[in-house]
Amino acid sequence: MSFQTSAQPSADPSADPSADPPAAPESGSAPGRVVAVRGSVIDIRFPDAPLPPLFDAVEILWDGPERLVAEVQGHLDAATLRAIALQGTSGLRRGTPARPTGGPLTAPVGDAVLGRLIDVMGQARDDGPEMPPDTPRAPIHRPPPPLARRSPRRDMMETGIKVIDLLSPLARGGKAAMFGGAGVGKTVLVMELIRKMVERHTGISVFAGIGERSREGQELWEEMQRSGVLDRTALVFGQMNEPPGARWRVGLTALTIAEHFRDEARRDVLLLMDNVFRFVQAGAEVSGLLGRLPSRVGYQPTLASEIAELEERIASTPGAVVTAIQAVYVPADDFTDPAVAELFSHLDSSIVLSRAMAAEGLYPAVDPLSSTSSLLDPLVVGEAHYRLAEEVRKTIAHYRELQDVIALLGMEELSAADRLAVRRARRLQRFLTQPFLVTEAFTGHGGVSVPLEETLKGCRAILDGEGDDWAESSYFMTGTLDQVRERDRAGREE
Numbered sequence: 001m002s003f004q005t006s007a008q009p010s011a012d013p014s015a016d017p018s019a020d021p022p023a024a025p026e027s028g029s030a031p032g033r034v035v036a037v038r039g040s041v042i043d044i045r046f047p048d049a050p051l052p053p054l055f056d057a058v059e060i061l062w063d064g065p066e067r068l069v070a071e072v073q074g075h076l077d078a079a080t081l082r083a084i085a086l087q088g089t090s091g092l093r094r095g096t097p098a099r100p101t102g103g104p105l106t107a108p109v110g111d112a113v114l115g116r117l118i119d120v121m122g123q124a125r126d127d128g129p130e131m132p133p134d135t136p137r138a139p140i141h142r143p144p145p146p147l148a149r150r151s152p153r154r155d156m157m158e159t160g161i162k163v164i165d166l167l168s169p170l171a172r173g174g175k176a177a178m179f180g181g182a183g184v185g186k187t188v189l190v191m192e193l194i195r196k197m198v199e200r201h202t203g204i205s206v207f208a209g210i211g212e213r214s215r216e217g218q219e220l221w222e223e224m225q226r227s228g229v230l231d232r233t234a235l236v237f238g239q240m241n242e243p244p245g246a247r248w249r250v251g252l253t254a255l256t257i258a259e260h261f262r263d264e265a266r267r268d269v270l271l272l273m274d275n276v277f278r279f280v281q282a283g284a285e286v287s288g289l290l291g292r293l294p295s296r297v298g299y300q301p302t303l304a305s306e307i308a309e310l311e312e313r314i315a316s317t318p319g320a321v322v323t324a325i326q327a328v329y330v331p332a333d334d335f336t337d338p339a340v341a342e343l344f345s346h347l348d349s350s351i352v353l354s355r356a357m358a359a360e361g362l363y364p365a366v367d368p369l370s371s372t373s374s375l376l377d378p379l380v381v382g383e384a385h386y387r388l389a390e391e392v393r394k395t396i397a398h399y400r401e402l403q404d405v406i407a408l409l410g411m412e413e414l415s416a417a418d419r420l421a422v423r424r425a426r427r428l429q430r431f432l433t434q435p436f437l438v439t440e441a442f443t444g445h446g447g448v449s450v451p452l453e454e455t456l457k458g459c460r461a462i463l464d465g466e467g468d469d470w471a472e473s474s475y476f477m478t479g480t481l482d483q484v485r486e487r488d489r490a491g492r493e494e
């Protein structure tokens with residue numbers, strides 16, 4: 001469905017830059033002309049037609065490799081607008097004709113996108129056919145549902161991952177994110193959640209790949225195929241090799257698809273986004289390209305509203321729930337980064353990955369002290385779960401306080417009570433590690449899922465001292481406490 005034209009005007013470089021470029025041959029009724037191109041930023045002049053409003057899409061009629069669409073970001077004067085391209089502009093010249101599309105960018109929605117991998121514009125990026133021309137489309141810019149139509153859910157969604165279910169439970173119809181610096185296991189955790197949840201989840205899954213490596217997209221595609229859930233999944237990608245405009249808007253394309261399934265088909269949606277930080281980063285690039293003054297730490301002045309524009313649209317309505325799981329890269333492991341801090345405030349569950357734990361091989365490297373969830377409330381998870389989580393946190397926090405003393409003076413200098421606390425904290429930390437299904441191939445451990453009940457039982461028993469004498473290594477990378485006991489017994493018999 002590419003709209004291409006053979007019209008390729010020749011812009012004379014010696015011409016007066018302020019003058020209107022020559023009209024393109026065969027430009028038809030296109031009312032606009034490109035007057036300046038600076039990377040992804042395109043200025044277009046509409047001498048005799050009204051300017052398309054902000055956030056409308058304008059199509060550039062060139063003979064480049066693919067359809068070129070830009071989104072209006074500013075009106076420079078009565079007849080000129082500034083737009084940001086969603087595709088590469090290499091080869092674009094002044095004088096190329098352009099025409100308004102009559103509305104914002106639209107995304108294909110409905111059953112046609114299931115089992116497909118598409119880009120920000122909704123064009124097929126898998127090896128299947130182009131999207132059928134009669135596919136319904138919806139604008140990617142939309143206000144979030146009004147407050148009266150939102151129905152926040154507070155029921156827990158079990159993941160089978162011990163540390164998450166215990167300390168940072170996910171909400172069905174809630175927003176959760178994994179935060180972590182480079183290489184601490186965000187993508188592995190998101191993939192594991194996909195493997196565990198997508199099969200159980202009967203609704204639709206929408207995956208937005210934002211600004212990450214294409215290899216990861218490929219792996220995800222294969223993962224979905226292997227799990228047999230591709231036919232109820234839509235994948236939308238704007239990866240790191242794509243221009244900032246595409247990375248900036250691809251999240252909205254995915255959201256639009258999710259909203260359609262929620263509102264029209266009334267189906268539950270699992271929305272997965274990897275990586276939301278790249279969305280913010282793309283927004284900062286766009287802002288810089290448009291010449292806007294940067295704000296704190298070089299971010300765009302509109303940081304908070306851009307994040308809210310995305311996050312606020314992830315909402316459940318009485319008809320259907322949208323559950324979002326996102327990965328957030330934390331630059332230089334700095335959790336005070338404005339983008340990261342801003343994202344925290346939108347979430348129901350924040351899962352923080354720790355570099356220190358990853359360095360010790362304690363995977364998943366979920367920090368038990370900084371990870372939180374609004375569900376961890378006696379009224380939601382129950383008194384016993386809540387108290388147990390608090391006790392686990394307290395024990396691990398106490399161990400962390402004692403770590404310096406242990407490093408300087410050794411365990412012998414601790415009181416008997418502290419020694420016992422350390423013993424239990426180390427066992428708890430190891431019990432909360434778990435082999436993943438998606439890492440079986442390179443860790444050699446078969447992946448496990450642990451029911452919440454078993455996780456609670458195991459932690460309670462460790463805190464009560466049941467496993468004080470079992471070897472610490474028996475706790476590492478296993479499932480239930482019974483498996484730990486079994487391992488310990490086998491170890492002794494050897």
Ligand SMILES: Nc1ncnc2c1ncn2[C@@H]1O[C@H](COP(=O)(O)OP(=O)(O)OP(=O)(O)O)[C@@H](O)[C@H]1O
Nearest residue numbers: 180181182183184185186187188189363364436439
């Ligand atoms: N649960 C796990 N079990 C075993 N190894 C893991 C686990 N999680 C992460 N790793 C190891 O850490 C590496 C990096 O993980 P991953 O790619 O998920 O990190 P990331 O935080 O997404 O990184 P980036 O920011 O670079 O994308 C993996 O290749 C793997 O070796």
